[in-house]
Every structure is written in structure tokens, then in C-alpha cells.
Amino acid sequence: MKNTFFLVAFIIAFSSTAYSQKSLSEFAFVVVPQQFEFQKGKDQFRLNTLTRHLFSNAGFNAIYDVEMNNLPRCEGLYAEVIENSSFLSTTVTVVLKDCNQNVVFTSAEGSSKEKAYEKAYQEAIRNAFKSLEVLAVNQGDLESYRERLSKEDAPSAPIQMRPEVKKSQSDEQMASKKLPAYVFKGTTYLLEPNKEGFILYKKESKSGGFSEYGSLTETSREGTYLFVKDGKSHLASFDAENNLIIDGVDEKGKPTQNRYLKIKTE
Structure with missing residues (x-):
């Protein structure tokens, strides 16, 4: 029935x-x-x-x-x-x-x-x-x-664009910036603030340098960001311990949360 x-x-x-x-x-x-x-x-x-x-x-x-x-x-x-x-x-x-x-x-x-x-x-x-x-x-x-x-909306006069972020930076370059570090699934990430929000860098296993992994842009909701990677976007936020939480879906298509743990410094 x-x-x-x-x-x-x-x-x-x-x-x-x-x-x-x-x-x-x-x-x-x-x-x-x-x-x-x-x-x-x-x-x-x-x-x-x-x-x-x-x-x-x-x-x-x-x-x-x-x-x-x-x-x-x-x-x-x-x-x-x-x-x-x-x-x-x-x-x-x-x-x-x-x-x-x-x-x-x-x-x-x-x-x-x-x-x-x-x-x-x-x-x-x-x-x-x-x-x-x-x-x-x-x-x-x-x-x-x-x-x-x-292309249809592009103005006839040139406009000043935000400088493109370098895709890869050495370990020494990133260390000099003293950026907050995070770890997710054994890999180290660094978070660099900019005018729109943050840029998330991932440490490369082969070169040891850091490459741009994704960006976080502020939304109209306080404390909520839009994380964009490879043309796909998810919501992101920080918890009370300043860990980075990025929404996603698992292999079965179910919503999940990826927790990037903040590495504490002395």
C-alpha cells in the first residue's frame, strides 16, 4: 500500500x-x-x-x-x-x-x-x-x-587587477611569513590572510615547498567563508579552538566536515 x-x-x-x-x-x-x-x-x-x-x-x-x-x-x-x-x-x-x-x-x-x-x-x-x-x-x-x-561585460578601458598569488613558494619563503599552520591527514597547510579572506597553501611532499590549495572568501554571514578549490566550493568556518572546518561530501555522497587542526606554537 x-x-x-x-x-x-x-x-x-x-x-x-x-x-x-x-x-x-x-x-x-x-x-x-x-x-x-x-x-x-x-x-x-x-x-x-x-x-x-x-x-x-x-x-x-x-x-x-x-x-x-x-x-x-x-x-x-x-x-x-x-x-x-x-x-x-x-x-x-x-x-x-x-x-x-x-x-x-x-x-x-x-x-x-x-x-x-x-x-x-x-x-x-x-x-x-x-x-x-x-x-x-x-x-x-x-x-x-x-x-x-x-567577456561581454569587460570594460573598454583596462582596470587594475589584484596581483596574482604565486602558485608555489619555498619552505623558507613561507616560514618567513610566520603564518598559522594546520594539519589534515598528515599534511601541513598554511593560511595566509588577504583582503577577501584567506589563501590556503598545501605543503608538497616532493619539493617541500608550498602551493596554493584553495581560497576562503568572506560571506554575508559572520564567521562563515566560501572555500573554493578547483572550481568547486564549500562552506568553511573556524571552531572555538581555531581549527579550520571545511564542508564536503564523502565517497558515498553524504555530507561531511573536514577538520584542519591548528598546530599550536609555544
């Missing part, structure tokens, strides 16, 4: 949104908020990280609002997760809207009877995404789209 109910709900949701299959692919990206309305805090239960990951797996260019930069608002979709829970189960719906707040997609309800809130919400969201995964959305290459926009 349970499977029959879900199948009916799935067919209704799919039928009501089948017309938008092509248009979903024509949008350039989908914006995932860092906090849904029903949450009590940013990325509570790692739901926003999970939602972004699931959108990416379903063929969307999923970004947070702080990553939009020069992207045109009306070229994107805006995601919401709506809670419809009852006493016996946790139930959510994934909704996509355009820049004018028009609903262009509503998923089938995803439910879970798990008692633990984190497991329940994560399972419910994964179930709701099943009606998105069958649409075979393909939003194309977002980085190429950004580059095309940058």
Missing part, C-alpha cells in the same frame, strides 16, 4: 512538471539557500549541503547565493525545501521557482519515519529528489557561461 501511494504521488508530480523538462535544462544554474525557512540555523542537519549535492548529481549547476557574482538572476532557478511533516513522519517537498517567484517545478513528497531529526530530514530530501532525477536535466558548463559573461 505504501509503495502504491508513493508511485501515485510520483506520477502526479512527474506529469505536472514534464512540460518543464526542457526549460529546466535551459536555465543556467540553481541557487540553494544556506538556510531553509523551517531550519533554526544555517545548514542545520547539513540539509543545505546535501540539497546542493543532490542537485549537482541530478544535472544542475547548484550554487549558493554568495556564489552568484555576475550571473544574471533571471537565468537561474531558486530552490526551496518545504516541510509538510506530521506527527508520524517527516515529509518535505522540493520546489523550484524562477526569478519572478513563479513555480516551475514541484517534486513528489519525500517522507521518512526515522526518529532522529538529521536522518529523517536527509532521507526525506533524498526521496523527494527521486522525481527530479528522472528528468535528465543537463544545464551545461557554468564556468564557460561565466567566462562568456565576463
Whole structure:
């Protein structure tokens, strides 16, 4: 009976949104908020990280609002997760809207009877995404789209650019800067502040020098940074002991936290 109910709900949701299959692919990206309305805090239960990951797996260019930069608002979709829970189960719906707040997609309800809130919400969201995964959305290459926009918006007069950070620096050069050091999985990292936030350097095992590993940019939320590496971004922050915490996903696609331990000095 349970499977029959879900199948009916799935067919209704799919039928009501089948017309938008092509248009979903024509949008350039989908914006995932860092906090849904029903949450009590940013990325509570790692739901926003999970939602972004699931959108990416379903063929969307999923970004947070702080990553939009020069992207045109009306070229994107805006995601919401709506809670419809009852006493016996946790139930959510994934909704996509355009820049004018028009609903262009509503998923089938995803439910879970798990008692633990984190497991329940994560399972419910994964179930709701099943009606998105069958649409075979393909939003194309977002980085190429950004580059095309940058060329179109480039001013005729030259502008002063921020000096490019050296990709690799010797151990002696980095030691002279007396930067805070961190260790993660046996590898040493150094954190250098700049105007936007920080640059994270990784020690190379062969040369012994340090190469640029990623960057941390301040967001509108105090204490929260956007960590960017190889074109991919995750949220980052510092804990009470000044350890660096960078969000990520494990090999099974589950949200996780990578803890870079601060090396204490005398």
C-alpha cells in the first residue's frame, strides 16, 4: 500500500512538471539557500549541503547565493525545501521557482519515519529528489557561461587587477611569513590572510615547498567563508579552538566536515 501511494504521488508530480523538462535544462544554474525557512540555523542537519549535492548529481549547476557574482538572476532557478511533516513522519517537498517567484517545478513528497531529526530530514530530501532525477536535466558548463559573461561585460578601458598569488613558494619563503599552520591527514597547510579572506597553501611532499590549495572568501554571514578549490566550493568556518572546518561530501555522497587542526606554537 505504501509503495502504491508513493508511485501515485510520483506520477502526479512527474506529469505536472514534464512540460518543464526542457526549460529546466535551459536555465543556467540553481541557487540553494544556506538556510531553509523551517531550519533554526544555517545548514542545520547539513540539509543545505546535501540539497546542493543532490542537485549537482541530478544535472544542475547548484550554487549558493554568495556564489552568484555576475550571473544574471533571471537565468537561474531558486530552490526551496518545504516541510509538510506530521506527527508520524517527516515529509518535505522540493520546489523550484524562477526569478519572478513563479513555480516551475514541484517534486513528489519525500517522507521518512526515522526518529532522529538529521536522518529523517536527509532521507526525506533524498526521496523527494527521486522525481527530479528522472528528468535528465543537463544545464551545461557554468564556468564557460561565466567566462562568456565576463567577456561581454569587460570594460573598454583596462582596470587594475589584484596581483596574482604565486602558485608555489619555498619552505623558507613561507616560514618567513610566520603564518598559522594546520594539519589534515598528515599534511601541513598554511593560511595566509588577504583582503577577501584567506589563501590556503598545501605543503608538497616532493619539493617541500608550498602551493596554493584553495581560497576562503568572506560571506554575508559572520564567521562563515566560501572555500573554493578547483572550481568547486564549500562552506568553511573556524571552531572555538581555531581549527579550520571545511564542508564536503564523502565517497558515498553524504555530507561531511573536514577538520584542519591548528598546530599550536609555544
